[in-house]
Amino acid sequence: MTATILDGKATSQIIQEEVAKGVRDLGEKYGITPGLTVILVGNNPASAVYVRQKEKKCALAGIRSETITLPAEITQQDLLEHVERLNADDNVHGILVQLPLPDHIDENTVINAISPEKDVDGFHPVNVGRLVIGEEAFLPCTPFGIQTLMIKNNIDPEGKHVVIVGRSNIVGKPTAVILMQKKAGANATVTVCHSRTKNLPEIVRQGDIVVAAIGRANFVTADMIKPGAVVIDVGINRLEDSTKKRGYRLVGDVDFEAVKEVAGAITPVPGGVGQMTTAMLLVNTLKSARKTAGKK
Numbered sequence: 001m002t003a004t005i006l007d008g009k010a011t012s013q014i015i016q017e018e019v020a021k022g023v024r025d026l027g028e029k030y031g032i033t034p035g036l037t038v039i040l041v042g043n044n045p046a047s048a049v050y051v052r053q054k055e056k057k058c059a060l061a062g063i064r065s066e067t068i069t070l071p072a073e074i075t076q077q078d079l080l081e082h083v084e085r086l087n088a089d090d091n092v093h094g095i096l097v098q099l100p101l102p103d104h105i106d107e108n109t110v111i112n113a114i115s116p117e118k119d120v121d122g123f124h125p126v127n128v129g130r131l132v133i134g135e136e137a138f139l140p141c142t143p144f145g146i147q148t149l150m151i152k153n154n155i156d157p158e159g160k161h162v163v164i165v166g167r168s169n170i171v172g173k174p175t176a177v178i179l180m181q182k183k184a185g186a187n188a189t190v191t192v193c194h195s196r197t198k199n200l201p202e203i204v205r206q207g208d209i210v211v212a213a214i215g216r217a218n219f220v221t222a223d224m225i226k227p228g229a230v231v232i233d234v235g236i237n238r239l240e241d242s243t244k245k246r247g248y249r250l251v252g253d254v255d256f257e258a259v260k261e262v263a264g265a266i267t268p269v270p271g272g273v274g275q276m277t278t279a280m281l282l283v284n285t286l287k288s289a290r291k292t293a294g295k296k
C-alpha cells in the first residue's frame, strides 16, 4: 500500500483563499485591513527566509505586513520598547517576534511583553493557558496547522490514539493539548514521547496518528509505523547533498520513502506542515482584526 500524500501546499492555498475572502469582507463592512508586524533581530539567514515567506503570503491574502529589522546588538530594553509601541498601535493586529533571538535577549521576557490580544504566534502564557483550559485563544501556528491539515483532508482525530514524538513548547506540547481538547477536530487520546521515553518504537507503533517533531533526519522508520497510520512529519533537517546547487536538501524526521509504503497518509517535507504554519499565521491575524471590528 502506498500512502496518500497530505499536500500542505494545496491545503494552505485553500486556507489562504479563505483568509483573502475574510479580509475583503472585513474591509467592506468595517474599513479595516488586517495588519501584521514582524520583528526580525539580527541576520540569521533562515529567519530572514521565513520572514520573507510570511510577507509574501500576507500580500497574497490582502493582509498588510511590515517587517522591522533590528541589529543583533539591540538591547533587550530597546526591543521591548518596539513591542510596546506596536501593542499601542491600533493598525497592528498581529505582532510576531521571529525566534531565535540573540543570546543576550531573554525570549520569554520579550514574548511576555506582547499583548496577548495581538499574540498571533500563540506563545504568550495567557494564550497557552487559555488553550489548555479550552477557552478561545490564538493557537500556535504549527500545531494549529497540523490539526487543520488533518481536518481539511477528512482525517478526524476523534477517538484515535495520537502518538507525538517531541515535547517542545512550540510543537509537541501544544499539539498534544489541541488534539486532546473536548472539541470537534480533536477528542484524541494522546501520548507524548521524548528523549527519556523507554520502548519508543513500541509506543509509536500503537499510534493511529503519529506526529514527529524531533529535529533528527529520518528518525521515524517504517518498522515503527502501524500499517495504515497517519504520519505527520514536522521536522525540517538539512542533509548534505552535493547534487543540489545549495549543497543540501531538506528532509523531515520521518524516513519518507520507506514509511509511505506502510502508512495510510503522510505529509511530505518540504510541502507539508511547513506550508500550513504560515497559512495559520494569516488565519490568526485575520481573527485578531475581526475582534477589533467587534469592538467598534
Ligand SMILES: NC(=O)c1ccc[n+]([C@@H]2O[C@H](COP(=O)([O-])OP(=O)(O)OC[C@H]3O[C@@H](n4cnc5c(N)ncnc54)[C@H](OP(=O)(O)O)[C@@H]3O)[C@@H](O)[C@H]2O)c1
Pocket (backbone or CB within 6 Å): 142, 165, 166, 167, 168, 169, 170, 171, 172, 193, 194, 195, 196, 197, 200, 213, 214, 215, 216, 234, 235, 236, 237, 273, 274, 275, 277
Ligand atoms: N514545519 C514547521 O513549520 C516547523 C515548525 C517548528 C519546528 N519545526 C521543526 O520540527 C522539529 C522539531 O522542532 P522543535 O522546535 O519542537 O524541536 P526541539 O525544541 O529541539 O524539541 C525536540 C524534541 O524531540 C525530542 N527528542 C530529541 N531526540 C530524541 C530522541 N532520540 N528520542 C526521542 N525524542 C527525542 C526532545 O526530547 P527532550 O525534550 O527530552 O529533549 C524534544 O522534546 C525541528 O526539525 C524543527 O526544525 C518545523
